[in-house]
Amino acid sequence: MSAAFDxxxxxxxxxxxxxxxxxxxxxxxxxxxxxxxxxxxxxxKEAQYFNHLFLPDHRQWTGWHYRNKxxxxxxxxxxxxxxxxxxxxxxxxxxxxxxxxxxxxxxRIFAPAPKTAMPMDFTPEYSGLPDEGVDYIxxxxxxxxxxxxxxxxxxxxxxxxxxxxxxxxxxxxxxxEWLTAIEDPVLIERGDYASYLPRWLARFxxxxxxxxxxxxxxxxxxxxxxxxxxxxxxxxxxGMRNKVFANPEGLHPPPEVIAALExxxxxxxxxxxxxxxxxxxEEIR
Numbered sequence: 086m087s088a089a090f091d092x093x094x095x096x097x098x099x100x101x102x103x104x105x106x107x108x109x110x111x112x113x114x115x116x117x118x119x120x121x122x123x124x125x126x127x128x129x130k131e132a133q134y135f136n137h138l139f140l141p142d143h144r145q146w147t148g149w150h151y152r153n154k155x156x157x158x159x160x161x162x163x164x165x166x167x168x169x170x171x172x173x174x175x176x177x178x179x180x181x182x183x184x185x186x187x188x189x190x191x192x193r194i195f196a197p198a199p200k201t202a203m204p205m206d207f208t209p210e211y212s213g214l215p216d217e218g219v220d221y222i223x224x225x226x227x228x229x230x231x232x233x234x235x236x237x238x239x240x241x242x243x244x245x246x247x248x249x250x251x252x253x254x255x256x257x258x259x260x261x262e263w264l265t266a267i268e269d270p271v272l273i274e275r276g277d278y279a280s281y282l283p284r285w286l287a288r289f290x291x292x293x294x295x296x297x298x299x300x301x302x303x304x305x306x307x308x309x310x311x312x313x314x315x316x317x318x319x320x321x322x323x324g325m326r327n328k329v330f331a332n333p334e335g336l337h338p339p340p341e342v343i344a345a346l347e348x349x350x351x352x353x354x355x356x357x358x359x360x361x362x363x364x365x366x367e368e369i370r
Contacts, residue, residue, distance in 0.1 A: 086115055086116070086119035086126035086127065086128060086130050086207075087119050087124065087125045087126045087127075087128075087198075087202070088119075089122070089125060089197075089198075089199045089202060090170070090172065090173060090176075090197045091196075091197050091198065091199050091200070092172035092175075092176070092197065094196040094197045094198060094199070094200075095196055096189060096192035096193045096195070096196045097192055097195050097196065097198065097204060098191075098192055098195065098204075098225070098226050098229075099132075099195050099203075099204040099205055099206040099226070099229065100203035100204060100205070100228075100229060100230065101203060101204075101205045101206075101229060101230040101231070101232065101315055102205070102206050102207075102208070102211060102222070102226075102229055102230075102231050102232070103115065103205060103206070103207040103208075103209075103231075103232045103234070104208065104209055104210075104211040104212040104231065104232070104233050104234075104285070105209050105212055105232075105233050105234030105235065105236075106209065106212060106234070106235070106236055106238075106241050106275045106276045106278075107209050107210075107241070107245055107275045108236065108241050108244040108245050108248070108275075109209065109234040109235065109236035109241060109297050110234045110236065110295075110297050110300050111207050111209045111234055112130070112207075113300060113327075113328075114207070114232070114234070114300075114307075114311070115130050115205075115207045116324065116327075117304075117308055117311075117322045117324075117325065118205065118311070120320065120322055120323065121317060121320045121322075122201070122202065122320075123201065123202050123203060123315075123317040123318060124202055124203055124205055124315070124317065125195070125197070125198035125199065125202040125203065125204045125205065126204075126205050126207060127194055127195065127204075127206075128154075128158055128173065128177070129150075129151070129154035129158070130207050131150070131206075131207055131208040131209075131210075132191065132194055132206045132208050133147045133150050133151075133208055133210065134186060134191045134194075134206070134208070135208070135211050135214060135218055135221065135222055136208065136210040136211060136213070136214065136218075137186045138186065138218065138221070139214050139215055139217060139218030139221070140210070140213065140214065140215075140218075143210065147186070148185065151180060151181045151185070152181055154177075155177045155178070155181055158173070158177065159174070172197075176196075176197060179193070180193065180194060188225070194206075203315065203317070209234075212233065212281050212285070213274065213275065213277070213281055214281075214284070215284075216284055219284045219285060219287075219288050220288065222288070223288040223289065229289070230291075230292075230293070230314060230315055231285060231289045231292040231293070232292070232293045232295065232311065232314070233282065233285060233292055233293070233294045233295070234295050234297060235278060235282075235294060235295065235296055235297060235357065235365075235369050236276070236296075236297035236298075236369055236370070237297070237298070237354075237369045237370035238276040238278070238350040238353040238354065239343065239346045239347050239350050240297075240370050241275070241276045241297075242267070242272040242273065242275075242276055242346055242350065243338060243343070243346065245271070245272055245275060246266060246267060246269070246272055246338065247336045247337075249269070249271075250266065250336050251333070251336065256336060260339060260341050260342065263338050263339060263341075263342040264341075264342060264345060266342075267338070267342060267345060267346055272346075273349065273350070276350065276353060277353070278353050278356060278357055279352060279353055279356035282294070282356075282360065283360075293310065293311070293314040294361060294365075295307060295310065295311075296365055296368035296369040297368075297369055297370065298367075298368045298369055298370045299368050301326075302368075304325040304326060305325065308320075308322060308325070354366060357369070
């Protein structure tokens with residue numbers, strides 16, 4: 086994600102994490118901060134380390150994530166007719182060909198960060214870690230800064246549902262089929278702020294919690310907040326109003342299905358209003 090690359094860099098921990106529900110804006114923020122010379126983001130963006138340790142179901146695909154990203158990055162260079170830098174290739178091979186998912190391996194991910202830049206780990210899945218996982222991160226990186234992105238739980242669930250249906254090449258044809266589709270527990274799980282947010286705030290009380298809707302309304306203000314929180318200088322970002330990984334048209338759930346999701350997810354909105362405030366809730370969509 087970041088252009089700078091120091092092949093002589095030493096293993097180090099990231100100075101900041103960006104977490105949050107899937108489809109909540111972490112890719113947009115990574116694209117912005119990836120331009121900043123004081124921030125370094127790995128070429129595959131998501132380290133997927135702590136969820137591998139503490140969410141056993143994720144171990145089915147975290148190794149694949151790295152092998153697939155190595156393939157993707159190589160293919161991207163071929164497609165653009167740009168030679169793959171040998172130091173980048175060697176770095177990716179090193180991370181994927183030796184024993185993975187231990188603390189020293191995790192620190193090797195951030196070794197190429199220039200000395201003048203702060204490494205960042207953008208892995209939304211960390212938001213769903215159990216208490217012991219968040220404890221582990223706090224013990225391992227007690228001074229880390231954490232950014233948590235919040236999107237309206239219904240909008241987020243619908244966006245993820247549409248993405249999942251496309252991946253499965255499935256298209257519900259009836260209200261009954263749509264209602265069955267929203268029974269997927271992942272749709273609720275990824276936006277369970279009432280369970281996840283208190284765990285993070287208890288260990289990282291100065292965590293920056295950002296509402297998704299502010300990105301579209303005032304992206305410059307969002308970046309001002311982020312720069313202040315990360316203690317980095319201002320930067321003239323390009324593409325601040327570009328959408329990242331926007332869903333194609335089609336596969337819109339009917340009103341009855343939206344109403345069912347609203348009823349199911351209302352407790353999440355009540356929690357956010359009680360915990361952060363109704364003004365914050367107004368900005369999450």
